[in-house]
């Protein structure tokens with residue numbers, strides 16, 4: 058098991074090196090940073106001087122190694138757009154994205170799993186049929202559309218919730234959280250729902266089909282033949298077995314939540330990394346784009362690692378030893 | 381003979397379908413005495429498993445008990461509500477299924493599964509339930525039960541898992557066990573061990589067994605009586621020695637001919653041609669008549685009921701053997 062964890066960590070590190078290479082290539086070869094910094098009116102002498110100053114005349118591998126070392130230290134250079142260290146801007150924006158994504162994942166799990174269990178245990182109940190019907194809608198609506206409908210309904214027509222922004226935030230160390238103020242929480246509701254809708258329906262359908270399948274297995278039948286309480290059969294014996302696929306998909310979906318966050322953040326003008334990235338795209342702010350790439354990949358890799366570790370917690374067949 | 385542990389009376393199991401209703405089990409009546417082992421044999425699809433499932437109240441929809449009554453330990457169970465039936469299962473009637481590789485929940489230790497089952501039915505605290513579970517593991521012949529208690533099913537071999545399954549089925553001391561082909565999925569070399577274990581345990585605990593199997597050898601060794609099923613009906617029912625020695629129903633005679641014995645009288649050995657018809661195509665009259673070498677006109681028209689013939693019960697208009 059220790060060996061497995063070590064090898065997974067090494068793999069993750071390798072993935073990050075490759076991502077670093079892409080970010081570095083983006084940095085150096087998409088658009089000329091010298092051009093970007095000096096503007097078109099600079100003389101060629103000025104260009105050459107800055108080129109040397111930035112170390113762009115050194116061999117490729119040296120530059121790449123240098124980039125990695127600086128990236129590990131959190132140094133991604135200056136943003137073209139804001140003329141400030143990219144890492145500071147990312148640090149400002151990161152909490153908004155993390156809080157939104159976690160809220161969406163939490164909602165997706167907290168609603169999706171119970172609905173999946175219910176529709177799996179009582180597949181022919183009227184409510185289960187309604188939920189299944191609605192889930193088709195949830196899975197097929199594009200994120201921006203849901204977001205706009207929610208804004209129109211709850212912000213413009215009903216005026217219950219703010220249509221955009223993050224509300225008031227409170228600083229906890231360098232982390233600015235919106236979870237501690239009423240306006241922050243209110244502002245979180247609509248984007249979180251928008252972002253979670255797809256994952257929630259996906260998880261619900263996943264749990265449902267896993268539940269239906271597992272309820273037909275021999276070990277569930279044998280558990281019932283032993284007279285175990287139905288609550289235990291459903292929530293202990295069956296549910297635990299559905300968790301393996303749920304953990305896998307949730308882990309994978311965390312990635313797409315972060316990806317979809319770009320759209321949600323744009324629709325709700327949510328000041329997170331996604332919005333930052335979209336703005337950087339428009340401006341050609343390559344250091345910011347590179348940093349976004351690295352940070353998002355880091356989250357992906359970390360989540361995948363976590364998922365792999367969760368398997369060990371859930372499934373004893375993966376834990377070796379003691380045979 | 382009074383107060384049997386199981387009484388099944390005119391049981392009928394149906395599968396309603398769009399245009400017709402399939403009758404999978406029809407007019408099945410039998411009883412099992414306390415501590416008795418009754419074998420149930422018959423071709424695949426004869427309705428053996430369905431009968432067992434109906435008794436423990438685990439028929440899968442859309443299958444349903446359409447008629448008949450079932451008593452377990454003197455209590456009518458076919459009309460019990462699910463919650464009450466749940467308390468009967470495991471406590472009064474247990475079950476063992478065919479495949480030990482899939483009968484145990486892979487994500488819980490053997491000990492957790494035993495303790496939960498014990499505590500569901502018996503008023504024991506955790507420690508006492510654990511002691512009982514370890515003792516049961518020892519009783520079913522699992523070495524080092526104290527260590528095995530904390531292991532997961534995948535750490536056991538097939539034979540050892542079936543021992544665990546038997547321990548689970550017996551852990552609340554039920555009065556009847558429905559064992560549905562308990563050794564079919566096992567390695568031939570351990571089948572005999574498991575059958576012997578099941579027989580010994582049930583003797584020790586006074587547990588009756590309904591033993592569904594394809595293996596006439598197992599029946600001959602273990603069972604007191606045997607029921608032969610064909611197309612959802614019992615066609616012959618009697619003491620094992622008599623049914624094996626002098627089968628009366630032509631179908632039973634064909635089945636018995638397949639038991640490998642050294643001193644089998646050769647004239648009994650005849651082949652049954654054809655196969656059992658599907659449920660949708662069960663012929664009128666005696667369902668066996670198209671395959672029966674002795675069929676007469678009456679067999680095509682009238683269905684024979686189970687009636688006394690010599691020392692056992694036979695559903696046949698023209699039973700084999702001495703006239704009764």
Ligand SMILES: Nc1ncnc2c1ncn2[C@@H]1O[C@H](COP(=O)(O)OP(=O)(O)OP(=O)(O)O)[C@@H](O)[C@H]1O
Nearest residue numbers: 395402404423424425426427428429430431442659
């Ligand atoms: N859901 C269903 N719909 C229609 N017919 C069914 C259904 N389930 C079972 N049957 C039928 O019921 C009959 C009896 O099945 P059962 O499982 O009791 O047979 P069995 O005697 O246990 O056979 P085997 O030796 O193969 O285990 C079979 O003919 C089967 O086709």
Ligand SMILES: [Mg+2]
Nearest residue numbers: 428429430560
């Ligand atoms: Mg069967």
